[in-house]
Amino acid sequence: MPYFDAASAAPLHPVARQAWSASLDEGWADPARLYREGRKARLLLDAAREAAAEAVGCRADELVFTPSGTRAVHSGIQGALAGRRRAGRHLIVSSVEHSSVLHSAEAFEADGGTVTQVAVGRTGAVTAPAYEAALRPDTALACLQSANHEVGTVQPVAEVAEVCRAAGVPLLVDAAQSLGWGPVEGDWSLLAASAHKWGGPPGVGLLVVRKGVRFAAQGPVDERESGRAPGFEDIPAIVAAAASLRAVRAEAAQEAVRLRELTERIRVRVPQLVPDVEVVGDPGRRLPGIVTFSCLYVDGEALLHELDRAGFSVSSGSSCTSSTLTPSHVLKAMGVLSEGNVRVSLPPGTAEADVERFLEVLPGAVAGVREKLGAPAPAVRAHVGELLVDSLGKRCPIPVIELARVIGDVPVGGTVRVLSDDAAARLDIPAWCEMRGQEYVGEEPAERGTAYLVRRLS
């Protein structure tokens, strides 16, 4: 049963399991105590910190363990902003950061701070000049992920760090997706990561604050982890995290080549096997294990369900797959199609045969979903050269399906007006136009919902 959602959580690496079991007998006591059980726990904690710091490429006293990557991001951003409060209250983030970063930014805004979101191109990458342009005299902190969690695009961290450094602004890097593959390049100031993304246990994050970076931990005082991560340390999990990071790194170079070949195979073959697909993300500068594509006229949740029935666990940034009704902010920021979205993220060790099997199964799964959704469009002729499609009350991907079904009914140069009250339509109708070589004219407010205007070009 192939699990292809390593970007959410990787299955526990065998070394993590061994290290956890092995450290249970010596790692349960309070490392702040002076008796032998405490001293043993302290030794394990210190050794884990050394190992993790070596893998990150920092000093051991710059690294603390947090209860999760999310908490590392929250504490890192809060502490850095508070430490630089005198510089000002402006924060820069990219528009494709992980929700933990974006939610920290929202909390900062609610508290009176100002946030600039740096836009990304169609591949999901920021540019250093865009960060440079966002820097202000009152900028306290900039944040950038090392690589995107939804499409795998690697960000130009070293270049962005350089422009931040030149302006005297610290850069916090969310390295959650990439730390298992290698250290983060460049002269960054803070770094956050999450062990369960590299095959370590849940319950462990890393927060690195370089010496010399102003930092003021927020919240109630606590003496543990240099005052930066309150609460009793989970030492067996920390040991497992550090040991598995080492183990994963030892296999990283070879595994990267292997997984990159497998994801490249998906990138190339999915558009050959499935009609009306857009593969998103940077084709070159990307993580080895992630490949993401969107399928026109497909309901993301139904497709995930089909793939799950066929034994494949993947995730989706479509609006119709989770508790939320809005499409992924990453796909939105990239301006790419969000409907029928599938993220395949291969864990290390993924078998080639499983990927081949996925490529066998996918076309039928997509076709099945499309067939179920393939109701004829209720097109009503409005006036000469314009058709009105009433998709009010219908959710993604129905509005786009209905648009596609009627576009041939207007003459070239004529327009289709799609009425929709589904948030995904705002993203998916322009994306469909771009994919199909039609002109997206724009949107207009309508009595109910929004009218999206499309001109037939071919």
Place this chain on the structure above:
Amino acid sequence: MPYFDAASAAPLHPVARQAWSASLDEGWADPARLYREGRKARLLLDAAREAAAEAVGCRADELVFTPSGTRAVHSGIQGALAGRRRAGRHLIVSSVEHSSVLHSAEAFEADGGTVTQVAVGRTGAVTAPAYEAALRPDTALACLQSANHEVGTVQPVAEVAEVCRAAGVPLLVDAAQSLGWGPVEGDWSLLAASAHKWGGPPGVGLLVVRKGVRFAAQGPVDERESGRAPGFEDIPAIVAAAASLRAVRAEAAQEAVRLRELTERIRVRVPQLVPDVEVVGDPGRRLPGIVTFSCLYVDGEALLHELDRAGFSVSSGSSCTSSTLTPSHVLKAMGVLSEGNVRVSLPPGTAEADVERFLEVLPGAVAGVREKLGAPAPAVRAHVGELLVDSLGKRCPIPVIELARVIGDVPVGGTVRVLSDDAAARLDIPAWCEMRGQEYVGEEPAERGTAYLVRRLS
């Protein structure tokens, strides 16, 4: 090698270890995902929540898992204070709460809130009338531990909850020390606990917020754990926490009787075996496994070191045992002796023979430390009927030792003036007077440090 510091961290219960291992294969994936690995993780998480809620005596949807007891306390207090902001910005805590509560109170004060500390009696217990007196129209929240972590005294939670309820003020109970023994009695509103205190794994705390209690989670938004505990859930640890709580509870009644007999033995025999000892805490209303005593003329760190060499791991609230130079705030609030303080907290399963061996070893360990410290007091005759002891620059327990050595040199009715700049003297000199039937006259500022006046009565 007997470990007698269960109040800091209990060794992992075998059931916790089994549950952790067993849930690893099904509990590593993201419980928010719809594919089978996610559904399995969700099932484990839901079952653990049901089990924990049953043990607490609350509804499953009132309980969230946090990364530690400390985080449960921090989030619980912040959320409850924010949720009741319109009621006012006054917080009540007892003076003997865990540092996580007191540090939350300090953070609240730094943010403009007002805090009332309710005093305790000499046994360490608060009274409901004292809480009632502290309640104000603008009181947003009151906090009380279920039992004290340093001396084991059980607090009158039900009575305090009643007076709070009558005033419409929610009561948050820190149940870290008692939850393994049984549910918290009374009509409390919020509850925090920590799994590693009952033999569960580190990395898991509980936060319970009763339906109807106003609560506004603070910090960046996160959808996990009802928005009250950000970050990816550590499901194997959560399962281990819930399973071990069940297991510990199944053994609790029988084990409580057994441990209570063992700690009673220590309470009775230590004063018989060791001269100049004060056993502290409530003799009756106390946790089964904790007994605490202080030894005059003893340096706490040296005694811990002696006991550790003899194979016993205990902790101490003396000023000279940890990174801090001030004595335990609990002993201070109780007004009892802090020097040579030893807390024995027996984990379930402690062998009677180990307690007997501890009672054999203790007198020699105390005598050894006292002998090393037994330098003659540098007493200088001041004027008739008064002796001056210059203990400036000397740390606990030296000032008390020097006082004790000269008290016989003044006539009955005469006074000894002890000059000291050690913070522990302010607590320990009055405590010594009470223990020895001498009169503590008071303190006066001196050119350096403080002068403590003692009148010889016998």
